[in-house]
Amino acid sequence: MDNPQTEIELAKGLFLTSEGIAVFKKRGLAAASDLHIGFEEALGESLARMQTRMILEKFVRVCSRFKIKEILLNGDIKYTFGKESKQEWNEIDFFMRELRKKAELHILKGNHDFYLENMVRDLDMQVLKEYENEDAYFTHGDSEIEKKGKLVVIGNEHPSIKLRDEIGASKKYPCFLFAKKENVLVLPAVNPWAPGTDILNVDSRHFLSPLLRSVKLDDVRVYPLDGESIYDFKRVRDVRKLMLNNPDFGL
Numbered sequence: 588m589d590n591p592q593t594e595i596e597l598a599k600g601l602f603l604t605s606e607g608i609a610v611f612k613k614r615g616l617a618a619a620s621d622l623h624i625g626f627e628e629a630l631g632e633s634l635a636r637m638q639t640r641m642i643l644e645k646f647v648r649v650c651s652r653f654k655i656k657e658i659l660l661n662g663d664i665k666y667t668f669g670k671e672s673k674q675e676w677n678e679i680d681f682f683m684r685e686l687r688k689k690a691e692l693h694i695l696k697g698n699h700d701f702y703l704e705n706m707v708r709d710l711d712m713q714v715l716k717e718y719e720n721e722d723a724y725f726t727h728g729d730s731e732i733e734k735k736g737k738l739v740v741i742g743n744e745h746p747s748i749k750l751r752d753e754i755g756a757s758k759k760y761p762c763f764l765f766a767k768k769e770n771v772l773v774l775p776a777v778n779p780w781a782p783g784t785d786i787l788n789v790d791s792r793h794f795l796s797p798l799l800r801s802v803k804l805d806d807v808r809v810y811p812l813d814g815e816s817i818y819d820f821k822r823v824r825d826v827r828k829l830m831l832n833n834p835d836f837g838l
Contacts, residue, residue, distance in 0.1 A: 591816035593652075597772070601722075601738075602653070603763045603810050605817040606645035607775045609740065611722045615656035617649050617690070618725060620742025621663045621697070621776035621783075624682060625675035639678045642777055643685055650689045658690045659718060661742045661774060662697025662727030665706070679706050693718050697727040697743065728773070728796040738770050743796045745776040745783020748811050748826065759785060763810040763817075766802045773799070775812065786823060787830070 594602045594610070602610040608619040622642055649655060665675055686692050687710070696703060696714050704714050717726040719735075726732060728741025747759040761775035764786065773796070776783055784795065791804040805824040810817055820826050 591813075591818060593816065595810060595817055595819055597763075597765060597810075603817060604649055604652075605812055605815060606649050607761055607763075607777045607812055608645060608649045609763070609772065609774060610649060610653050610655070612653055614720065614722060615654060615690075616659060616720075616722070617646065617653065617655045617657070618659040618661055618740060618774065619646070619777040620661035620727070620774040621745055621778060621781060622660065622665075622682075623663055623776065623778045623781050624665055624678050638778070638780065639682050641779060643682060645777060646686060646689065655690050657693065658686055659693040659725055660695060661725050661740065662695045662729070663742065663776075664694065664697065665703060676706055679703075680710070683707060683710055683712070695725060695727055698729040723772075728798060731797045738772060739798070740772045740774065741796055741798060742774045742776070744773055744794060744799060745781055746773050746786050747775070747783050748787060748809060748820070749785045750811075759783075760811040760813055762786070762812060762820075765808040765810070766799075766806070767808065768806065769798075769802055771798060771802070779814075787827065 594604045597603050600612045602612060604610060608617050610617050624639055646658065665679060694712060694714050695718055696716055723738040723740050724735045725740045728743035732739060746764045747761050749757055749759050751757055763775055764773035791802055792800050794800050805822060807823050809820040809823055809826055811820060
């Protein structure tokens with residue numbers, strides 16, 4: 588694939604990074620979604636701990652590159668729907684304490700975040716439903732949103748794109764989505780094990796996020812991540828055309 592980069596400037600001062608984190612450079616704010624801490628707990632405590640540290644390392648790299656002052660977690664910080672487990676509680680407590688060493692922290696509630704208020708109470712932190720500044724309006728995206736007249740940043744969907752690799756195996760790659768007409772930016776899941784919805788094989792009417800169901804999917808811009816780089820794939824229609832003309836197309 589052409590032009591691998593560690594970040595792409597979507598608009599003046601707004602960067603999409605290879606870590607799956609959006610950066611508003613002027614304000615020094617980094618926004619990420621869908622951490623799903625605790626996702627790997629069923630496979631063993633050590634793997635869950637490794638997952639948490641991998642996500643934390645992404646923030647550390649972005650904070651270093653951009654001199655981040657604020658971090659916004661845009662929902663689905665925890666994985667389980669039910670009452671928190673001891674391991675999940677410990678992982679989230681560790682993660683929050685480490686992040687607060689890097690920057691001021693804002694937490695938005697997602698549809699997985701039952702009991703999250705209890706989990707951060709000892710940290711004297713407030714869990715919000717939405718957050719707004721002069722740059723954008725942030726909310727998780729699992730419920731209806733009124734038009735804001737400014738950039739709306741959501742998560743929830745876990746957008747991805749399924750491509751073949753060099754040996755012919757199919758793999759999902761998380762991606763940012765940007766709907767220019769609607770002025771909506773969709774963040775990928777920052778959790779590397781939760782790539783989610785394959786946008787090339789879904790009708791926009793069936794998106795999880797209500798805001799995306801009225802979007803003309805063919806016109807949406809796609810920015811996939813492969814773990815080290817981020818790429819500009821142009822519009823969904825361009826990707827479909829390229830794959831139709833080149834069945835072996837992939838990363």
